[in-house]
Amino acid sequence: MTPLLEVRGLTKAYGGRIGCAEVSFTLWPGEVLGIVGESGSGKSTLLNCLAGHLAPDAGQVIFDTRGEGPRDVLAMTEPERRMLGRTDWAFVHQNPRDGLRMRISAGGNVGERLMAVGARHYGEIRAQAADWLARVEIAEGRIDDRPSAFSGGMQQRLQIARNLVTGPRLVFMDEPTGGLDVSVQARLLDLIRGLVRRMGLSAIVVTHDLAVVRLLADRLMVMKDGRVIETGLTDQVLDDPQAPYTQLLVSSVLQA
Amino acid sequence: MIHVENLAKSFTLHTQGSAVIPVIAGAGFTVAPGECVALTGESGAGKSTVLRILYGNYLAQGGSVRIGGVDITRAEPREILRLRRETLGYVSQFLRVVPRVPTLEVVAEPLLALGRPEAEALDRARELLARLRIPERLWSLSPTTFSGGEQQRVNIARGFAHAYPALLLDEPTASLDAVNRETVLELIEEAKAGGAAIVGIFHDLAARARVADREVDVSAFTPGAA
């Protein structure tokens, strides 16, 4: 089996300050990798470098493309990277406003990726949008409403539908449950887990919420000061942390 | 099926002056297919720790644990994940699930993760829940709201959904009434008959006597005790 994503020596500095340094890991098809650490630990920088939103200073991000096998994403041309970004890759932002078009209807939001890859049949685009709204538990009657009329949890589910409609293989998530009520979080987690399993998705989830990664991630990477200080199975890292910082992190959290 | 050799485990408490607490040294035992081994020893002797190392939940500092050809102490996370999916089951004392998921799906999940058809997985889940006397009206609810005994039975149903060749049981009969206890013991006996290698912790002495073929006293592995 070929890894879906192989990251080697990824480094990004902001002037003299380290964003992330020498990050390497391998992600296999169907795996969910959690990245935890406190604010400023470099986890968001890492995610943005991986997803192509930031240009790293050094390193490789090798993705197993459908057509041509493993390729370094950082060496791709911008059009290739964009095509990847709307077909095989997806990015779920913490704030749904960053990932949705707030002045476009829910159906238009979901349909955009389809139209971006060439769908030109209104009826089919709309049918697919309706199907995806149902999958993320948004009533079909809301298809022409704008996301600004939705609750935070619904907006986040809409963002997920918008991202998954083209059947991506790798999803980046930045604090996907941040800013939501606890009960809404649970519903969203359940939804994401179900989609990951049914679609065979791989995902990289950045969060500072250890309860979220315990339920969502197979594996965990702990970051501090831009570096990966511990990796392992999620339950192993949380239940038997080795690094001093991880022990502190785990012991500081109220038991969930 | 399960080979434990010269296993060592210590905890380093970095948050408390880097104190090093050795908990297990020189542990070794073997479990054959169809055999059930009970871990014994006083509370705090390290029974749960051994079980957790066997599951890959705790890291070992030395020795090896080979299950189905994979050395858990050295394997890559994804090898352990596959082992847990296909080969190695674990019934812990606590049920940890996403709050909103219906009981039926919680129990069916190990089979769905193996890629079994949804109908087949749900059928098996229904069968186990019925057998463990979880009232059908509760199946569509999340088990997070259930009583301790009900949660334990859901946990057992989940642990037995797939016929794992290797199975770890942490007090499977605790907090169960006599009738359900009997059912769980039957499930264990059936798993044994099906060729599963089982390692368990049983505080219930009668249960232990009934299902365990051998006992391994964990106190013997306590560092400094020798």
Place this chain on the structure above:
Amino acid sequence: MSGTDYNFAYLDEQTKRMIRRAILKGVAVPGYQVPFASREMPMPYGWGTGGVQVTAACLVPEDRLKVIDQGADDTTNAVSIRKFFQKTAGVAVTERTAEATVIQTRHRIPELPLTEDQILVYQVPIPEPLRFLEPSEVETRKMHALEDYGLMHVKLYEDIARHGEIATAYAYPVKVEGRYVMDPSPIPKFDNPKLESAALQLFGAGREQRIYAVPPYTRVVSLDFEDHPFDPSKAAHPCALCGAEDSYLDEVIVDDAGGRMFVCSDTDYCAGRREAAA
């Protein structure tokens, strides 16, 4: 010189050369918006400063200029621009589409098919077809560069979702020569089929500092969906003056009692038909 103190067609020769370079680039890359250093003109933005600069750069003394606004030669905007070039370039002017060599227009394409020796200059308020969907200029330029046009169809999708049909009636987006999505300026969508023309078509946006072009015989396709094809519809009336059924009509209120009539928006076309009938 034209008998005034102005340089020919108002702009100095350096500026006209700069604009011609932009025009040539636009012709070379049909539909691509070429930035240019738009000059202050002696008229306010919104009155056709972009079109006027393009016209000034195209004019030669032998040209015969026609200027229309919403199809009419006799509206304020058309009259003042025509006078401007009469004064600064001394060129001949005409209201006859067939006689003109350069036609500057706002919001219409003449009904009469144009020919290879004619240039049609459009006044453009907002040249960026993606502007109302994506406010960032950096991003829209990237989208053009990468042919990332899914968003354009989102707008049409929204139209159908909201109105049951593509309700965009003017400035209807087109794809030029299979590559660039272009705003044809606020012409009615009725005129879109006429964008495939024998004449050179130049577009000037003064405030936004952009020039773009559709060379003769370039393929221009109006965007649509397979199940909602482009429809260049018009009011279902004949012209009340000339009886034309194939021309774009203006609705004119004729009294205080709500009386109205539909007449050709292209005044020259209407007049020509009536003369021929007389």
